[in-house]
Amino acid sequence: xxxxxxxxxxxxxxxxxxxxxxxxxxxxxxxxxxxxxxxxxxxxxxxxxxxxxxxxxxxxxxxxxxxxxxxxxxxxxxxxxxxxxxxxxxxxxxxxxxxxxxxxxxxxxxxxxxxxxxxxxxxxxxxxxxxxxxxxxx
Amino acid sequence: xxxxxxxxxxxxxxxxxxxxxxxxxxxxxxxxxxxxxxxxxxxxxxxxxxxxxxxxxxxxxxxxxxxxxxxxxxxxxxxxxxxxxxxxxxxxxxxxxxxxxxxxxxxxxxxxxxxxxxxxxxxxxxxxxxxxxxxxxx
Amino acid sequence: xxxxxxxxxxxxxxxxxxxxxxxxxxxxxxxxxxxxxxxxxxxxxxxxxxxxxxxxxxxxxxxxxxxxxxxxxxxxxxxxxxxxxxxxxxxxxxxxxxxxxxxxxxxxxxxxxxxxxxxxxxxxxxxxxxxxxxxxxx
Numbered sequence: 001x002x003x004x005x006x007x008x009x010x011x012x013x014x015x016x017x018x019x020x021x022x023x024x025x026x027x028x029x030x031x032x033x034x035x036x037x038x039x040x041x042x043x044x045x046x047x048x049x050x051x052x053x054x055x056x057x058x059x060x061x062x063x064x065x066x067x068x069x070x071x072x073x074x075x076x077x078x079x080x081x082x083x084x085x086x087x088x089x090x091x092x093x094x095x096x097x098x099x100x101x102x103x104x105x106x107x108x109x110x111x112x113x114x115x116x117x118x119x120x121x122x123x124x125x126x127x128x129x130x131x132x133x134x135x136x137x138x
Numbered sequence: 139x140x141x142x143x144x145x146x147x148x149x150x151x152x153x154x155x156x157x158x159x160x161x162x163x164x165x166x167x168x169x170x171x172x173x174x175x176x177x178x179x180x181x182x183x184x185x186x187x188x189x190x191x192x193x194x195x196x197x198x199x200x201x202x203x204x205x206x207x208x209x210x211x212x213x214x215x216x217x218x219x220x221x222x223x224x225x226x227x228x229x230x231x232x233x234x235x236x237x238x239x240x241x242x243x244x245x246x247x248x249x250x251x252x253x254x255x256x257x258x259x260x261x262x263x264x265x266x267x268x269x270x271x272x273x274x275x276x
Numbered sequence: 277x278x279x280x281x282x283x284x285x286x287x288x289x290x291x292x293x294x295x296x297x298x299x300x301x302x303x304x305x306x307x308x309x310x311x312x313x314x315x316x317x318x319x320x321x322x323x324x325x326x327x328x329x330x331x332x333x334x335x336x337x338x339x340x341x342x343x344x345x346x347x348x349x350x351x352x353x354x355x356x357x358x359x360x361x362x363x364x365x366x367x368x369x370x371x372x373x374x375x376x377x378x379x380x381x382x383x384x385x386x387x388x389x390x391x392x393x394x395x396x397x398x399x400x401x402x403x404x405x406x407x408x409x410x411x412x413x414x
Contacts, residue, residue, distance in 0.1 A: 006144060006282060006286065009286070018218070020216060021218065024272065071272065071274070073232065073273055074216075075232055075248075076215055076216055077215055077353055078352055080297065092297070094349065096351065098248060100274070106273075134300065134349040135347045135349055135374055135376055135382075136347070144282060152356070156356070158354060159368070209411045209412070211370065211386050211411055213353050213370055213372065214353055214354055215353055236386060238411055244411075
């Protein structure tokens, strides 16, 4: 792959961290959607939860998730750019996803994100976000 | 906000990681204090533990915390610069705070730091460090 | 220490994250070895597991570890360059090491890596990797 300019590497990290912040806000569907391109895909099929294409579908998924939970915390680490071609890039990220349901149940899952991004006039945005398990849920 | 120069972004991360290293050393009050400006504030009021202003008060808080614990580990992630104006900046950071008391009790808390920093002749230092819960303690 | 160029700082992080990815692949001994210089040392003596010098010994250690486990996840954070002299560097990193044995036992350990690296014609590589406990295993 071509050398990744530092500005792009950091901007890509910021976009991914920004999505986590938006998800963990528990209500900011606007910010979640804005992390994706218009036809962006949030793919949880590996977790058996389906795949959601486009801003409306992604917002709908999170509206439902937020209505069932009081807290999320997506703790990100191990950022790695795995592909880069100037205006497109792929990243691998580790995520420890903590959740607390409104019924009081806690869970924590160790996931590996694989994320495709594209450079847009408004910065790097997510084209496809897939989640696999680093460890099977315990 | 203005664009954040990469040098400043990384130096701000280093200052925050340096404070965690100092706290986790379990004895280096000098290094903890040096992370703050003279009148810096370490604010744990959200956790019901008060707020400490100035080097002597901050060192006093940690001396007491260290005397009750054998180990701390502050695992930091999700760094985001949320404000930047050249010589001042604000950052949001996720922190998983692990503790082991001398009596053998373990705990882990998911926190969100909001930190205000200022540029000094000796680099970026913390003016105010506040801790909120990402998930309520379990 | 001399000022650390940003390119080197990020390349050193990448080398360390790359080793974690290789270990967590559960089978890529080639990639694990390639993270080290020829006579590199992977030192787990603090954990009572010995120290392994050179590619063959390091691959042997991981082959055994992988045969006993179905999953590893090494979650890295708190990167700090602690020494830098142009072509050599040292780093401190926090690591939460999650493991799942083939028998179904889970464990998580909070470790502090101290890593010495050298610049080679093929980028930064690890000369010595030592693991200490941040918290004693629980």
